[in-house]
Amino acid sequence: MQEKKKIPKSVASRLSLYLREISRLEDEGGDKVSSVELGELTGLTDAQVRKDLSYFGQFGTSGSGYEILKLKNILRDLLGKDNIWHIVLIGAGNIGSALLRYPGFKNQGFIIKEAFDIDQKKIGKCYGEVTVKDVRQINDIEKDRSIKIAIITVPVDSAQDVAEEVTRYGIICILNFSPVILKVDEGVTVRNIDLSNELENFSFILTSAKG
Amino acid sequence: MQEKKKIPKSVASRLSLYLREISRLEDEGGDKVSSVELGELTGLTDAQVRKDLSYFGQFGTSGSGYEILKLKNILRDLLGKDNIWHIVLIGAGNIGSALLRYPGFKNQGFIIKEAFDIDQKKIGKCYGEVTVKDVRQINDIEKDRSIKIAIITVPVDSAQDVAEEVTRYGIICILNFSPVILKVDEGVTVRNIDLSNELENFSFILTSAKG
DNA sequence: CACTGTGAACCCGTTCACAGCA
DNA sequence: TGCTGTGAACGGGTTCACAGTG
Known part of the structure; x- marks a missing residue:
């Protein structure tokens, strides 16, 4: 009712x-x-x-x-599908750059607006309309309060640091590809995509099936 | 006890x-x-x-x-970590090729042994030790009974077909990146990684937060 | 008659709380 | 005393089953 x-x-x-x-x-x-x-x-x-x-x-x-x-x-x-959501991506490695190139997001209203990396070789690279910047300039995103979502595709050791930093700059949703549990403030939502975890699950299934 | x-x-x-x-x-x-x-x-x-x-x-x-x-x-x-698991990957697009290049799997005992695509431009490309083959030769994997895991990174329309095919050829674990629910035989395990779904979840959170 | 909407029952995973052990 | 191992309590999500409705 x-x-x-x-x-x-x-x-x-x-x-x-x-x-x-x-x-x-x-x-x-x-x-x-x-x-x-x-x-x-x-x-x-x-x-x-x-x-x-x-x-x-x-x-x-x-x-x-x-x-x-x-x-x-x-x-x-x-689902707020009439909105456009802006995203910051940190870590332009294998997976990160694949996401930058992926056209599907834009059609769905998700735009990666900024990308950062620590590696000089990656900084300056351009994917569509996004140029990879030096991660030391990451506080740039603070100016753009429309960015509420971060995608973290950095190596596991830096993931926690990156998470803390981006949440300081207004991020409240994090899609985390690093195999580590991020500790974040209340009010921040983290979703994990853990490829190795998925595969190890298979490994468990296959192993116990043999058992 | x-x-x-x-x-x-x-x-x-x-x-x-x-x-x-x-x-x-x-x-x-x-x-x-x-x-x-x-x-x-x-x-x-x-x-x-x-x-x-x-x-x-x-x-x-x-x-x-x-x-x-x-x-x-x-x-x-x-977790069967002393085993090496062989994987077939179908769809060498953005995400697929990133996974092919990703070195982390090998260290963990997961080796992408075969890769297939339908696109002539991708067929023949080489990533490390894997060369992308024509998807029409996918029944090749039937010979190699050590391949039990498939990673599906094809567009949504072909995902179900691919799933049916690989399960015919001995696959019992599928990591599916396509935004579709795969219907598979009993005994086959599917895990889905759905990027858009994750982002839309954020979209929902952000939308309802605005309330 | 076919299909929705929903309390009630059920199931399963998590948390509690404490007995048992080094 | 500090920490494990585990029945019991709890809770949330799913399924059942059926009353209600066009």
């Missing part, structure tokens, strides 16, 4: 998944979707889809499903 | 985290560690550390903690 309960983290992290599949359906010319269908597309159960969607109001139609356009707009709204 | 209960997924995914911190402690010359210390290093509670470790036998010493060397060996063992 109530308009909006607080959306739990678990639900929030599925929002973009829903939006993605909804958008695909829209592209294919659909206009309604049931919780069962959406469940199949997202790999979730129908009950979960319904419960998730119920967190932000009820707009399904009994007997026919959800209106795709309506649902899409609500999800876009929640 | 019992030697080994089955290790839950949640615990398994922290194993490499423990090993990492334990190894660091060892490098620093430590020889014992308490659950409290290890908890601080890993960002977990001490209770959780103890419970996790208790899943694979008891080897802590009351009053003094865990022997680092012993713990390390057990973790290495569980």
Whole structure:
């Protein structure tokens, strides 16, 4: 009945998944979707889809499903898809420079606005509209208060230092590729992408399967 | 009391985290560690550390903690760190080629043995010891039964096809970078790394913070 | 009749709290 | 005394099952 309960983290992290599949359906010319269908597309159960969607109001139609356009707009709204988000990237190595070159972000409203590295060989390199600067100038980002997101792709030893620095300069969301748990102030959100961890998980699975 | 209960997924995914911190402690010359210390290093509670470790036998010493060397060996063992794992990578684009160039995997025992792409411009390119082959030859991997892990870094539309193909050829672990839920046979493990999803999560946080 | 919306039941992982041990 | 090992309590998220609705 109530308009909006607080959306739990678990639900929030599925929002973009829903939006993605909804958008695909829209592209294919659909206009309604049931919780069962959406469940199949997202790999979730129908009950979960319904419960998730119920967190932000009820707009399904009994007997026919959800209106795709309506649902899409609500999800876009929640996810702030009409905004453009500015990002700073620190560490223009292998992964870092791949992200700088990656065109997908821009289409999604994410723009890497600044990039830094400590290595003279990398400083000055240009990727699209971004030129890699000396990390000693990182406090430049303080001037640009629109930058709230940092991507950290530096070696593990410097990651904590970098995290502390960028949070001092207004960053409140960090996507961390270094295999280390960052300690950050309250109010800062960190998400980790740990390739080695993922692979070692496989290693564990494969090892115990042999067992 | 019992030697080994089955290790839950949640615990398994922290194993490499423990090993990492334990190894660091060892490098620093430590020889014992308490659950409290290890908890601080890993960002977990001490209770959780103890419970996790208790899943694979008891080897802590009351009053003094865990022997680092012993713990390390057990973790290495569980994670199969003495093995070398072979990997096939499909999609030598931005991210894919960054992974091909990334030296960290090899040190950890993960070797990208084969790489494929559909794009003539990428086929034939050489990264270290790996040369990118035409994806039409992907059934080559069937001969090499040592390859159990695939990294999929292809555009979203081809990801499902690629997944089906590689699982036909003996792959049972997939690290998927495409923003799509892969449908795979029972017994195949998929882990997703979804950059856009992570960023959209930030977008959600930043949007709702503005409230 | 098909499908939504949602309390209730369930499940599983985390945390608590303390007995047991060196 | 300090720290482990672990049952018990807790909590959040998922699933169930069904009443309600167009």
